[in-house]
Amino acid sequence: MTLTFESLHPTFVAEVSPVDLRTVSDRDTLEQIRAGMDRYAILVFRDQAFSGREQVEFAQRFDGQLHARTGAAAITRNRFGNEALTDISNVDEGGELLESNDRRRQYLLGNRLWHTDASFQDPPGRYSMLYSVVVPPVPADTEFADMRTAYDALTDDMKAQLEGLRAQHSIAYSRSTLGFEFSEKESETLKGAVHPLVRSLPNGRKSLYLASHAGRVFGLPDTEGRALIEELIAHATQRQFVYTHRWRLHDLVMWDDRCTMHRGTEFDDLRWKRDVQRATVCDVANTCEQAGIEIAAA
Numbered sequence: 001m002t003l004t005f006e007s008l009h010p011t012f013v014a015e016v017s018p019v020d021l022r023t024v025s026d027r028d029t030l031e032q033i034r035a036g037m038d039r040y041a042i043l044v045f046r047d048q049a050f051s052g053r054e055q056v057e058f059a060q061r062f063d064g065q066l067h068a069r070t071g072a073a074a075i076t077r078n079r080f081g082n083e084a085l086t087d088i089s090n091v092d093e094g095g096e097l098l099e100s101n102d103r104r105r106q107y108l109l110g111n112r113l114w115h116t117d118a119s120f121q122d123p124p125g126r127y128s129m130l131y132s133v134v135v136p137p138v139p140a141d142t143e144f145a146d147m148r149t150a151y152d153a154l155t156d157d158m159k160a161q162l163e164g165l166r167a168q169h170s171i172a173y174s175r176s177t178l179g180f181e182f183s184e185k186e187s188e189t190l191k192g193a194v195h196p197l198v199r200s201l202p203n204g205r206k207s208l209y210l211a212s213h214a215g216r217v218f219g220l221p222d223t224e225g226r227a228l229i230e231e232l233i234a235h236a237t238q239r240q241f242v243y244t245h246r247w248r249l250h251d252l253v254m255w256d257d258r259c260t261m262h263r264g265t266e267f268d269d270l271r272w273k274r275d276v277q278r279a280t281v282c283d284v285a286n287t288c289e290q291a292g293i294e295i296a297a298a
Contacts, residue, residue, distance in 0.1 A: 003032045005040065009243040012146040012260075014040040021045060021252065022054045025061055033062065033254075037127065038203050042144055042243065042255040049250060050131050052085050052277060059084075059129055059279035067118050067125055067280040071171040074186040076104050080277070088130065088264075089275040100270055110175045111264045113212035114145065114233055116257045117280050119169040120213045122193035125257035126283035135249045136272035142245045142253070143237075145261040147208040150236035151198065162208075165197045166218050167229065173215035194218070197232070199258055207259035208236055236261065247276075258283065 001024075005014040014036060024030065036043050050058070059066055068083040079087045090098050090105060098105040118125035130142070151159075170192035172182050182190060197217070199209045210233055217225030244265075245253055255262065257280070267274070 001026070001029045001032075003029065003036070005036050005043075007040070008044065009146075011149045011241070012040050013042040013044070013144065013243045015044040015046065018047065019045065021048055021058050022050060024058070030062060037254065037256055041146065041148065041259050042253065044245065045252040045254070046248065047250055048131065048252045050252065052080050052082065055129065055131055055252075055277065056082065056084055056279055059127075059281055062129075063127055063281040065282045067121065067282055069121055069189075070118075071120070071175075071190060072104070072107060074182065074189045075107055084279060086278040086280065088278055089134075089273075090269045091134075091273055091275055095273075095275075097270060097273060105269070106180055107175065110171075110178055110180065110212075112266060113174055113177070114237060114261045114263045115174065115211040115213055116209070116261050117278070118257065118282075119195060119209070119211045120171040120174075120190065120192050122195075123282045124169075124193065124195060125280040127254055128257055128278055128280040129252055129254045130276055130278045131252045132247050132249060132276050134273050134275035135247050136267060136274050138267055138272055139246065139265065140267040140269075140272070140274050141247065141265045143263050143265060144243045144245065144255060145236050146241045146243070147210065147236055147259045147261060148201070148205050150238075150241045151206050151208045153241075154235070159198075162197050165220075166194050167197055167210075167214040167225070168192055168194050168216040168218070169211055169213040170215060171213055174212040177212070201259060205259075208232060209258065210236060210261060233261075 004017040007014050066084040070086050073083050079093050092098055117128045172187055172190050195209055199207050201207055214229050
């Protein structure tokens with residue numbers, strides 16, 4: 001099967017020619033998709049028909065080990081009965097809208113912050129695959145930022161300043177900025193992880209590696225480190241670096257967490273149902289122990 005890739009943004013993102021990912025298993029087609037990810041960082045597949053099991057099976061065929069240690073797992077039981085399939089929806093087990101004061105809803109509001117999946121884990125995420133089961137009749141978009149091009153656009157002085165810097169990522173930190181609090185027991189499972197502010201990708205390019213989860217830069221005072229992170233996020237989310245995905249029913253969007261950020265946009269989630277589910281595969285381990293850094297508790 002020969003795939004075609006239609007560019008959707010000047011620097012990243014492409015829509016892939018019609019293909020049923022449920023049946024893709026041959027090496028050649030999978031390698032074409034991997035090459036597309038290497039070039040575009042985000043691929044859009046229309047008109048898929050995944051069950052949860054089929055989505056997980058495709059993610060495993062594509063790239064192996066799946067992440068199953070999500071932040072949501074610390075506060076609630078998985079609606080699908082499989083922690084490798086992350087629930088990013090505003091509905092409960094019966095398909096009804098979550099109430100305004102439901103902790104699950106309050107936790108999910110954090111997805112409106114710029115982030116990259118599983119950066120608070122070690123290993124972090126490599127590829128995420130989000131599938132739309134129910135799409136509301138109003139815009140409920142996802143915005144993506146191209147962190148490769150954002151890095152390229154930095155001044156030489158800033159690139160030199162960032163060289164070698166590492167940040168602590170904690171989902172407890174990012175959620176606390178919105179007023180959400182984890183219990184002591186929940187926090188025990190969310191210690192966090194340390195990653196470089198600049199990542200070198202297998203294709204030779206460099207990328208900023210940022211998230212709202214990043215709250216501390218090692219080697220800098222906390223206030224200076226957080227100001228640097230906010231400055232870099234503001235830089236990376238300028239409009240020329242951002243693609244807005246307007247969801248259609250049964251879209252699957254796959255992105256490279258190593259070189260993109262994303263966030264969900266606001267919509268009336270107390271009125272309209274939005275049911276989406278995500279599988280994320282693990283990146284090669286870059287452990288805190290290897291880095292010689294002891295991370296603080298969340």
